[in-house]
Amino acid sequence: MTTEAPVISVRDVGMTYTARRGAGNTVLRGCDFDIAPGEFVSIVGQSGGGKTTLLKIISGLLENTEGEVLVRGRGVKEALRDIAMVFQGPVLLPWRNNLANVMLPMEFRKRVTPETRAYARELLELVGLGDKAESYSYELSGGMQQRVSICRALVSHPEILLMDEPFGALDAMTRDSMNFELQRIWQETKRSVLFVTHSIPEAVWLADRVLVVGDRPGRIIADIRIDLARPRTKETRYTDTFAEIVADVEQLLGVEAGIS
Numbered sequence: 001m002t003t004e005a006p007v008i009s010v011r012d013v014g015m016t017y018t019a020r021r022g023a024g025n026t027v028l029r030g031c032d033f034d035i036a037p038g039e040f041v042s043i044v045g046q047s048g049g050g051k052t053t054l055l056k057i058i059s060g061l062l063e064n065t066e067g068e069v070l071v072r073g074r075g076v077k078e079a080l081r082d083i084a085m086v087f088q089g090p091v092l093l094p095w096r097n098n099l100a101n102v103m104l105p106m107e108f109r110k111r112v113t114p115e116t117r118a119y120a121r122e123l124l125e126l127v128g129l130g131d132k133a134e135s136y137s138y139e140l141s142g143g144m145q146q147r148v149s150i151c152r153a154l155v156s157h158p159e160i161l162l163m164d165e166p167f168g169a170l171d172a173m174t175r176d177s178m179n180f181e182l183q184r185i186w187q188e189t190k191r192s193v194l195f196v197t198h199s200i201p202e203a204v205w206l207a208d209r210v211l212v213v214g215d216r217p218g219r220i221i222a223d224i225r226i227d228l229a230r231p232r233t234k235e236t237r238y239t240d241t242f243a244e245i246v247a248d249v250e251q252l253l254g255v256e257a258g259i260s
């Protein structure tokens with residue numbers, strides 16, 4: 001267990017969406033956890049349980065109504081440059097080539113230099129798309145597009161990578177290879193990752209810890225350390241320990257939840 005100061009501290013966070021009429025909708029209550037530097041943490045929970053809401057709060061896209069989120073001891077708004085988010089869909093701009101899409105955050109930061117362009121190309125190499133830098137998103141498969149969007153999230157060297165069901169729209173085989181890809185990228189770049197998924201096996205296979213969000217309102221009902229050896233392999237999935245952890249999480253969420 002690490003003794004380093006946390007990168008993210010979520011302190012008693014709650015969220016109530018204000019309704020136009022009637023009572024507000026409280027979707028999160030009393031969420032409290034830390035993320036250590038370089039840690040990979042998955043979040044699973046039932047649909048509508050507040051996972052995306054939690055990620056949006058940590059990314060600064062949404063303001064929590066209770067508690068606080070600190071990034072290296074500062075408020076989220078002061079730490080936006082340290083955080084990048086990957087969404088379920090790749091959201092690439094079709095009129096820009098892949099390299100130009102990856103460079104977008106550097107343009108916003110007015111940091112388009114030979115060095116940052118070289119790093120963008122390096123990232124495309126890292127995800128196996130070195131020869132697609134000048135191609136356009138419509139020339140790529142869904143999995144390739146999602147890899148471009150991961151490069152775009154990494155190009156600004158964010159300390160924290162927030163991923164909201166990034167592989168949810170992919171077919172099973174592509175999803176599988178993206179899991180390996182993500183593990184490799186994470187091991188090479190050592191970012192802190194917060195990864196929301198509906199797939200319990202995916203959550204367990206990728207993570208150092210799995211946070212289970214129970215409803216409702218959403219709160220952390222379990223924080224499970226995953227002590228499976230790294231790097232995780234195909235064989236990891238066939239170990240008894242893996243099967244036991246998956247079964248535990250399934251039980252926590254209820255079999256009738258229908259989560260795969």
Ligand SMILES: Nc1ncnc2c1ncn2[C@@H]1O[C@H](COP(=O)(O)OP(=O)(O)OP(=O)(O)O)[C@@H](O)[C@H]1O
Binds near residue numbers: 027048054
């Ligand atoms: N902008 C909003 N205004 C009002 N209610 C909202 C808003 N966004 C989300 N909600 C509500 O908050 C609850 C949690 O939604 P959220 O998207 O955070 O859940 P989730 O766990 O990510 O769901 P899923 O797994 O289906 O993606 C839902 O009941 C949803 O209807």
